Each structure stands twice: as structure tokens, then as C-alpha cells.
Amino acid sequence: MNMQQVARGWFVYELTSSAVDLGWVTMSFMIPQVLFSLWGGVLADRVSKKSILVAAQSLNAIATLIMALIILIGNVDFWDFIMFGLFNGIVLALSFPARNAFVPDLVDERLIFTAMALNTTSMNFARILAPAFSGFLIAWIAAGDTSSTFGVGIVYVVIGALYLLSAVTMLFVSKSGRAGSRETRKHPLIEILDGLKYVRTHPTVYALIILSIVPFMFGMPLNTLLPAFNEDILLGGPDDLGLLLSAMGIGAILGSLMLAASGDLKHKGTWLVVSCFGWGISTVLFGMAPNLWTAVGVLGLVGWLSSWNMSLNRGLLQVQVARHMRGRIMSIDMMSHGLMPLGVLPVSMIADAYDISTSLIASGAVFVALIGLIVLVSAPVRRLDSMMADVHRANQHREALSAAQRP
Secondary structure, eight states, rough: OOHHHHHHHHHHHHHHHHHHHHHHHHHHHHHHHHHHHHHHHHHHHHHHHHHHHHHHHHHHHHHHOOOOOOOOOOOHHHHHHHHHHHHHHHHHHHHHHHHHHHHHHHHHHHHHHHHHHHHHHHHHHHHHHHHHHHHHHHHHHHHTTTTHHHHHHOOOHHHHHHHHHHHHHHHSSSSSOOOOOGGGGOOHHHHHHHHHHHHHOOHHHHHHHHHHHHHHTTTHHHHHHHHHHHHHSSSSOHHHHHHHHHHHHHHHHHHHHHHHOOOOOOOOOOOOHHHHHHHHHHHHHHTTTOHHHHHHHHHHHHHHHHHHHHHHHHHHHHSSSSSHHHHHHHHHHHHHHHHHHHHHHHHHHHHSOOOOOHHHHHHHHHHHHHHHHHHOOOHHHHHHHHHHHHHHHHHHHHHHHHHHHHH
């Protein structure tokens, strides 16, 4: 997916020269997350999570190789990327809740935060290597010919092969991720409503999902507009775009490794809020970056803050949610991420009307203002640290009882 971000972003902007079109391509990927993620949550609570992930990676491999063929033939246009984005988005929406809900089935509850951080670390290794490889591969194959589509097609072939490898690798995972009991199953729509009711009646879960929505709406437009910023402001090529995305990946992997190494980090709620503020401020600073190396440095900071933010938020959700509801709650969290176009499209329109820098500065400023407002009006957000202290005491009590019952 990180390789695809460079290839797709660079090629679509070369094709259309429009930041709004970049926003529409991103929107095609995000809309299915709003429409289908709740069904993915029900699926994750009913079916073996391992089976879901194998099927998803296999479908992605087939679709990506078909897209590669279309690009290599030379018949690709803007709408091909829209259709491919819709398909990818549907597959992700139906499988991502299973991926997140699988983590507690693989590790003890006290290790969830470390596991989430290590999971983020593995994804961030891809964020470092994949964008740079993708950008340099396109630039090397094109040899300066910006109209060449062959390099982009080869990148899609590589992505398809990696999806296949991922599907095969999942077959060797020993645990399957327990499926829900058939006896307790209800109609899927009722199970979806049960998940929504769970969020409404658990203020801390609701607060964490709100704290997840704002970064995706006003922090992620930076990722979408990065190809345009690279070309219009920094005057860079695909190799520079790969460098920028790799800088974000390096920052993210350093952040996630620090979080994993910290073990039982104190004041997780405070760190979550601080990472939100820092992410928003860094977005403003990136919009003001005057050259490539300043942009690289700021993106490293963005990567560090975003990795802490997402790992802490998902870890806090995992420990708050009952096991039988995890798939559905992860799907609601993912559906909230599908609201990203509500931030991306207005920011893209500002970019087309004024310039990319102004749009990113505005996005970061709104990000910071909204987080400040949430902290002021939401008591559950302000009580996140005390909530985690209660969870920690409950875990200690449960472990003590378990130890006392052993012969």
C-alpha cells in the first residue's frame, strides 16, 4: 500500500495536474470504509480472523495485477484509479477490523500496548522502504521521461506479488483468531446496532473514537497532498516523493519502537492528547517548509507523533472493549477514518484555489483548534489517565486471583 501511494499519487498528478483529483482518488478508497466497515466488524466477530486476512490479501493481489496489466498496456485513465480505489477500500473495510481484533487473540492483555506498537513498527518498516523503492524504481525506469507509464506498471506488479506473499505467509500463523459462538449470533444488522449502542453507552470508548476522527480528517490531508506539494512547492520528482514518505516512515518507526520499549507507559491518555496537538502543529510547520530537507525533517516528526497517536488510541480501545465486541468496535473506529474525505476535499479545494502551503497550514490550525475544544468539553478525555489506572488495578487483581488458584 505504501508503494502504491507513491505510484498512484505521482501518476494521477502527472495525469491531471489537479490536487482535487488527488483528493477524489483518496476519497474513492475511503468511502467504502464508511459503507462497509461495520459489516467487516460483524464478520470479524463471527469468522476466523486468519481466514478473513488470507482472503483479503488474495483478492488484493488479483486486483493489483489486473491494474498493473491495464497500466502496462497504456489504456489507464483517471477513472481506473477511482474503480481500483473503490475495490481496495471495500476489501480493506471488510478485513481491517479482523486485523486489529486479531492482536488480543495472539498476546496476553497486559502486552496489548507493546503488541500494537510492534505491529505499528512492522508497518512503518514498509513505510520507510516501500516509498523510496517505488519512487526510485519509477524514476530509474522512466529515465527522465515523465510521460512513461511503464515504471508505474512495474511497481503495481511488485505490489501484487507482495500481496500474494502476504496471503501465503498468513497460512503459517498457528492461531486462527477465535470466531464467535453460533449460539449467541443475531441478525447482522442487530449485531451492528449492538456495536453502535456499546459505543454510545461507554463514554471512554466514544471519546477515543472522537480523538481518532480528528487526526484522520485534518492530519491525513498532508499525505494526500504530498505529491502536489513535492511537485509544486519543492519542485521534486518521484524519487524526492519517495524520500519524503520514507522520512515519515523513519519517524514513525522510531516512535513505535520507543513506545514498545517503554513497556507499561505511564499517563497514556496524556500522551495521546499531546501527540494530537503535536501532529497538528507539525502539519502547520510542514506547510511552511521552504525546501526539501526542512520538509524531510518535519515529516520525520509527523511520523513519530502519528505512530504514537494511533498505537496509543487503538491500544486504549482494545483494553476498554469486551472481547466479543472487539471486531465491531474496531470497525466503528475504522468507519470514522472513512470520514477523512470530509477533511481532504475542502483542503484540496483550498490548495487549488490558493496554494498547497496555505491549505496545509489551514488544515493543521483546524486540527489543533478541534483537539483543544474536545479536551475542554469532554470529561472522559480528561479522565483517560485515571481510567487506565483503574484498568491496571483490575488486571493486577485478576492476576493475583489467578496465581492464588494455581496448585
